[in-house]
Amino acid sequence: MAQENSKQKPFYLTTTLPYVNADPHIGFALEIVHADIICRHERLKGREVFFTTGTDEHGQKIFQKAQETGQDTQAYVDHYAEQFGKLKNLLGLSYDAFIRTTNAGHKLAAQEMWRRSLAKGDIYKKKYKGLYCVGDEMFLKDTDLVDGKCPNHPNMDPVEIEEENYFFRLSAYQDKLLAYLAQDGVILPEWRRDEAIKFVAGGLEDFSISREIARMSWGVPVPDDDSQVMYVWFDALTNYISTLGWPEDTDENFAKFWEGGEVVQVAGKDQVRFQSVMWQAMLMSVDVKATDKVVYHGFITSGGQKMSKSLGNVIEPAALVEEYGTEAVRYFLARHIHPFEDSDFTLERFKDVYNANLANGLGNLAARIMTLAQTHLESPVEAGEVEIPAEYSEAFENFEINKAADVIWERISLLDAQITDTQPFKVIKTNPEEGKELIAALVVELAGITKLLTPFMPATAEAIAEAIKENKKPENLFPRKD
Numbered sequence: 001m002a003q004e005n006s007k008q009k010p011f012y013l014t015t016t017l018p019y020v021n022a023d024p025h026i027g028f029a030l031e032i033v034h035a036d037i038i039c040r041h042e043r044l045k046g047r048e049v050f051f052t053t054g055t056d057e058h059g060q061k062i063f064q065k066a067q068e069t070g071q072d073t074q075a076y077v078d079h080y081a082e083q084f085g086k087l088k089n090l091l092g093l094s095y096d097a098f099i100r101t102t103n104a105g106h107k108l109a110a111q112e113m114w115r116r117s118l119a120k121g122d123i124y125k126k127k128y129k130g131l132y133c134v135g136d137e138m139f140l141k142d143t144d145l146v147d148g149k150c151p152n153h154p155n156m157d158p159v160e161i162e163e164e165n166y167f168f169r170l171s172a173y174q175d176k177l178l179a180y181l182a183q184d185g186v187i188l189p190e191w192r193r194d195e196a197i198k199f200v201a202g203g204l205e206d207f208s209i210s211r212e213i214a215r216m217s218w219g220v221p222v223p224d225d226d227s228q229v230m231y232v233w234f235d236a237l238t239n240y241i242s243t244l245g246w247p248e249d250t251d252e253n254f255a256k257f258w259e260g261g262e263v264v265q266v267a268g269k270d271q272v273r274f275q276s277v278m279w280q281a282m283l284m285s286v287d288v289k290a291t292d293k294v295v296y297h298g299f300i301t302s303g304g305q306k307m308s309k310s311l312g313n314v315i316e317p318a319a320l321v322e323e324y325g326t327e328a329v330r331y332f333l334a335r336h337i338h339p340f341e342d343s344d345f346t347l348e349r350f351k352d353v354y355n356a357n358l359a360n361g362l363g364n365l366a367a368r369i370m371t372l373a374q375t376h377l378e379s380p381v382e383a384g385e386v387e388i389p390a391e392y393s394e395a396f397e398n399f400e401i402n403k404a405a406d407v408i409w410e411r412i413s414l415l416d417a418q419i420t421d422t423q424p425f426k427v428i429k430t431n432p433e434e435g436k437e438l439i440a441a442l443v444v445e446l447a448g449i450t451k452l453l454t455p456f457m458p459a460t461a462e463a464i465a466e467a468i469k470e471n472k473k474p475e476n477l478f479p480r481k482d
Contacts, residue, residue, distance in 0.1 A: 010048040010261035013039050014240050016271060017056035017101065020080035021065045024087055025307065026333075026345060027268070027300050029317040033333045034297065034401060035266045036093045040455035041396050041404075043094075050257045052243045054099035055081045059232030060134055060211070063218035073218050077102060090318060092326045092458060099243040101220075101236055109242030110220045110235045114209075116247075116286040118223075122169040128208060129162035139208055152270055166210040166228060173281040174204050180280055180290055187276055188399055189340040192269065192296045196276045207278065209234040237279045240265065241288065263292045272296060295399045298342040315345060327457045328354050328478065334456050335405035351481055357409060362453075363478035365412055366464050368419065369442045370473040376428050380471040381440045383447030392452060401456075408452045415445050443468060 015035050018028045032053055039051040057077040066076035081100050087093060099106060117123050130139045133150035140150055140158055150158060177200045180186060187193035210228040211219065219229030244258055245251030257263070267275045280290050299306065302313040320329050332350055335357075337343040373381065395403035419442065428435025447468055454461040460477060467474035 008045075008047050008262075010050065010257050011039070011042045011264070012050045012244075012257035012261045013042075013052075013264045013266065014243070015053040016265070016267045016275070017054050017099070017236055017239055018084060019059070019061065020055045020057050020077050020084065021061050023080070023083050024317060026315040026317055026320075027307065028084075029087070029091060029329070030300055030333050030337055031266055031268065031297060032087060032093060032095075033091055033330050034339065036091070036095070037330075037334055037401050037455045038264075038266075038396070038399065040094060040458065044454060048256075050097070050244070050253060050261075051095040052097040052099060052240075053093075053095050054097070054239060054243065055084050055101070056232070056236045056239075057081065057100055057102045058219045058230075058235055060216050060218075063216055064134070066218075074102065087317070090321055090326065092330060094458075097243050099239050101239055106239060106242045107220045107235075109246055110230060110238045111223045112247045113238045113282065113286055114223055114230065114234070117168065117282065120285050122172065122285045123166055123209065124169065125164060125166050127162070127164045128167075129160070131158035132161045133158050141205070163212050163215065165208045165212070165231075166222065166225075167206040168209045168234065168278075168282070168285075170206050170278065170281050171204045173284055174200060176284055177204075177277060177281060181276070185293055186291075187272075188293065188295045192272055192276075192340075196272050199273055200277060204277075207231075233274060233278065234282070237274070237282060240279070240291075246288070259289060263289075265291055265294045267294055267296055269296045269298055295339075297339055300337060300345045301342055302345055304344060315347070320350070324350070324354055324481070325478075327460045328358055330457055331358060331405075335402050335409070337402070339400055339402055354478065355480055358478040359480040361409070361412055362460070363476065365416055366446060366467070366474055366477060369415075369439075369446050370464075370467050370471075372424060372428075372439045373443050373468075374472045376432075376436060376439055377443075377471060380469055381443040381447075383444050383468065386448045386451040388452070404452075405456060408449060408456070411445070411449050411452070415442065415449065418442065418445070 013035055015031050018024070035051065035053070039049050043049050055077070062077060063073055066073040069076065085098060088095065088098075114123065128139075131145075132139050133153055134156060139161075144150065145158075146154070148158075150156065178197065181193060181197050181200065187196060209231040210222050211231060213227055213229050217229065219232065220235045222228040222230055241254060241258055244254040246254045246258070248254070265275060275291075275294050283290050301307065302315060305313060307314045317329060332353060336349075336353055337345065389407055392404050392407040395401065395407065422438050424435050424438035424442065427438055446464065450461050450464045450468070453464075463474050463477060
């Protein structure tokens with residue numbers, strides 16, 4: 001890729017941290033694969049990248065789940081953190097850091113966040129009574145309720161809780177948040193920014209940031225008050241800077257990638273008030289720069305229904321990888337799941353797409369061209385510098401990675417048509433020199449496709465690039481599934 005971007009500021013990207021109360025599902029695989037593709041693209045442009053993910057391991061849900069299973073809570077979260085850690089190899093991920101919120105360094109950072117916010121006058125203690133959703137780990141307002149329940153967890157009854165907690169003075173940041181959200185590009189897609197502005201403009205209420213240790217002991221201790229632990233969101237959100245070494249002023253990663261870099265977060269569409277309101281206010285409170293951009297993706301449905309274990313329609317990435325391979329899963333999530341809107345995922349659709357676009361498409365094309373090259377060319381073809389299509393770069397700039405993938409498959413289709421039109425397999429018999437020129441031209445085009453493919457399917461791109469370098473047919477990349 002072009003190197004003129006190498007002098008751009010460093011690029012920092014983080015996913016949200018999944019809750020460790022169940023095995024990884026395809027919804028989080030979507031988020032982390034999209035994040036990985038974006039980071040690989042930025043690296044190929046010559047940018048210095050820091051890509052982080054991890055696990056959110058505190059809170060009432062996790063505490064209750066561990067008790068239900070009769071396990072020690074730390075042992076419980078250790079097990080699930082390991083399952084999420086396995087995604088790195090399973091999905092071919094290239095992240096630089098994996099943070100756990102039970103790490104000692106993170107706990108110290110969360111406590112420092114608390115101290116600085118308290119010193120700013122943004123934390124106070126009061127008695128509170130309200131409806132609490134265990135699923136979201138948050139108190140609900142009457143306006144949040146749908147038929148008396150949390151809209152995100154309609155199968156769970158909110159619990160009425162009365163206790164004395166610490167609160168964060170979110171209401172003090174309404175004007176600053178509106179000014180932040182007024183900036184173009186701070187949220188994608190645009191309608192999520194409208195959603196955030198509407199939420200903030202409607203009036204902000206201070207939110208509870210602690211729980212009584214007597215009721216829920218699994219959390220980061222509140223500094224100087226051994227009767228309370230931090231609310232899971234206040235603790236977990238801090239990971240985005242603790243993973244960079246904050247609050248150590250001398251830590252080069254925080255200075256380079258957060259203070260001096262472009263900061264991008266990816267998150268699900270249900271995270272808007274947490275990531276673009278609560279977290280930004282927390283950053284403002286401790287005088288740390290706000291996130292440059294948050295990109296919100298939709299949900300994956302199955303057969304038109306939300307995935308749930310009770311419906312039996314949950315799709316696990318491990319099972320897909322076992323059947324089709326890592327690269328096929330990355331391809332489907334990149335091109336056939338919309339980056340911003342809800343998308344449907346069924347095994348039947350996955351199989352159809354795999355056969356049509358990978359087995360019969362990319363895999364067959366690479367095999368045809370390199371078989372011709374191996375048979376008729378005496379030495380490997382020098383592809384030269386690859387020119388990146390403007391529409392490909394523009395799609396990445398807008399985080400529309402499905403459109404960038406479409407550019408690749410349009411080229412695959414055109415190259416297939418070029419073989420049909422020029423028929424080098426026939427020309428080589430009557431005019432060997434012309435036939436060799438046609439085959440070499442096909443190899444050059446294949447090399448261009450391979451370069452564009454690298455962020456999406458790095459192992460496949462490497463296999464094709466190696467075949468071109470050695471002038472031989474690659475192994476069967478995508479065996480057809482009957």
